Amino acid sequence: MSNYYDVLGVAREASAEEIKKAYRKMARKLHPDVNPGEDAAEQFKQVTRAYEVLSDPQKRQNYDTTGDEKGAPQGGFGGGGFGGFGDIFEQFFGGGAQQGPISRTQPGRDALITATISLQDAVQGVVYPLDIETAVTCQTCEGSCCQPGTHPETCTNCQGRGQVQRPVRSMLGQMMSVETCHICRGYGNTIPNPCHECSGQGRVRERVTKQLKVPAGVASGTRIHLGGQGEAGLGGGPNGDLYVELEVRRHNVFEREGNDLHATMSVPMTAATLGTDLKFDTFDGEQDITIDPGTQSGQTVRLKELGVPRLRGAGRGDLVIHLQVETPTKVTDEQRELIEQLAALRGEETAEGRLTDRGNVFTRLRDKFGQRG
Numbered sequence: 001m002s003n004y005y006d007v008l009g010v011a012r013e014a015s016a017e018e019i020k021k022a023y024r025k026m027a028r029k030l031h032p033d034v035n036p037g038e039d040a041a042e043q044f045k046q047v048t049r050a051y052e053v054l055s056d057p058q059k060r061q062n063y064d065t066t067g068d069e070k071g072a073p074q075g076g077f078g079g080g081g082f083g084g085f086g087d088i089f090e091q092f093f094g095g096g097a098q099q100g101p102i103s104r105t106q107p108g109r110d111a112l113i114t115a116t117i118s119l120q121d122a123v124q125g126v127v128y129p130l131d132i133e134t135a136v137t138c139q140t141c142e143g144s145c146c147q148p149g150t151h152p153e154t155c156t157n158c159q160g161r162g163q164v165q166r167p168v169r170s171m172l173g174q175m176m177s178v179e180t181c182h183i184c185r186g187y188g189n190t191i192p193n194p195c196h197e198c199s200g201q202g203r204v205r206e207r208v209t210k211q212l213k214v215p216a217g218v219a220s221g222t223r224i225h226l227g228g229q230g231e232a233g234l235g236g237g238p239n240g241d242l243y244v245e246l247e248v249r250r251h252n253v254f255e256r257e258g259n260d261l262h263a264t265m266s267v268p269m270t271a272a273t274l275g276t277d278l279k280f281d282t283f284d285g286e287q288d289i290t291i292d293p294g295t296q297s298g299q300t301v302r303l304k305e306l307g308v309p310r311l312r313g314a315g316r317g318d319l320v321i322h323l324q325v326e327t328p329t330k331v332t333d334e335q336r337e338l339i340e341q342l343a344a345l346r347g348e349e350t351a352e353g354r355l356t357d358r359g360n361v362f363t364r365l366r367d368k369f370g371q372r373g
Contacts, residue, residue, distance in 0.1 A: 111241075135231040143235060160189065260317040264322045268325075298322070
């Protein structure tokens with residue numbers, strides 16, 4: 001198999017634009033509708049195949065790594081010692097060739113891409129702009145593959161059938177072999193004036209922007225199906241489908257568990273002791289948080305219906321705020337004196353630790369951290 005870079009006459013480090021220009025230049029010279037020679041037709045197939053591989057980032061990476069665009073060596077019955085049987089059948093019976101001409105119009109491929117959104121966009125929904133490179137119908141020829149003002153012409157070699165018959169001698173005597181017409185390549189017609197913009201393909205690769213409507217409640221791994229927005233087909237064929245897989249970035253405040261959101265808020269020791277009202281910023285705006293007197297670290301405040309909307313169903317999860325009581329690490333002499341007075345009033349001049357029920361401690365720890373990554 002020829003090296004695809006050598007076929008196009010470009011270096012291995014050539015850019016996508018350089019590969020595209022090289023292909024267009026060679027395709028105009030070798031296209032069967034312009035150069036009907038058998039050698040030119042075979043070269044055109046090689047040039048087209050080389051471009052299909054090197055213009056696709058994934059296929060190009062596989063080709064550079066393994067020497068094959070599929071990422072694995074080819075083999076099996078088609079390429080091993082059993083190929084002789086296939087040659088015989090092809091010679092006598094046309095290799096199972098399609099009866100009648102084939103259509104230039106072929107459907108486009110489906111495409112899968114990844115889009116990264118914020119947690120807030122996942123909670124509230126967003127219209128996300130997708131900037132992608134894909135195959136689109138050629139605007140110059142509108143998918144006809146012909147230069148504007150021209151049309152395909154019936155192939156004079158096969159009379160529009162796409163196949164030709166020729167007598168061959170075999171061990172069984174003289175037989176008629178059916179094979180694909182090498183002039184029109186099985187299409188039944190030729191294009192004397194292929195479109196200069198798309199080199200007779202009916203489509204070109206462009207960078208386009210699509211608007212993706214992301215519903216509220218999606219999560220990492222959610223796939224959104226956009227029917228008919230994949231790659232345009234050859235010869236004005238219908239577009240394939242586009243699948244977008246979402247990835248949600250981690251948030252520096254909130255963490256998602258199912259449809260609930262979790263956050264941690266620090267509370268001054270005095271506020272936790274006396275109780276107070278605090279403000280807390282959420283995706284739905286600022287909310288009032290009531291801290292009850294005697295609040296301990298690890299207690300939670302649950303704000304109903306301020307979590308993640310259910311993607312399939314009504315309602316939302318909750319926002320769970322985990323409270324963390326802050327103990328001052330530095331105090332002034334005056335503050336120390338007041339704390340000592342408080343300790344004396346509470347009879348806590350000499351502190352003694354108290355063992356807490358083990359089950360309750362581990363239950364709280366499990367509830368707080370057990371399912372959080």
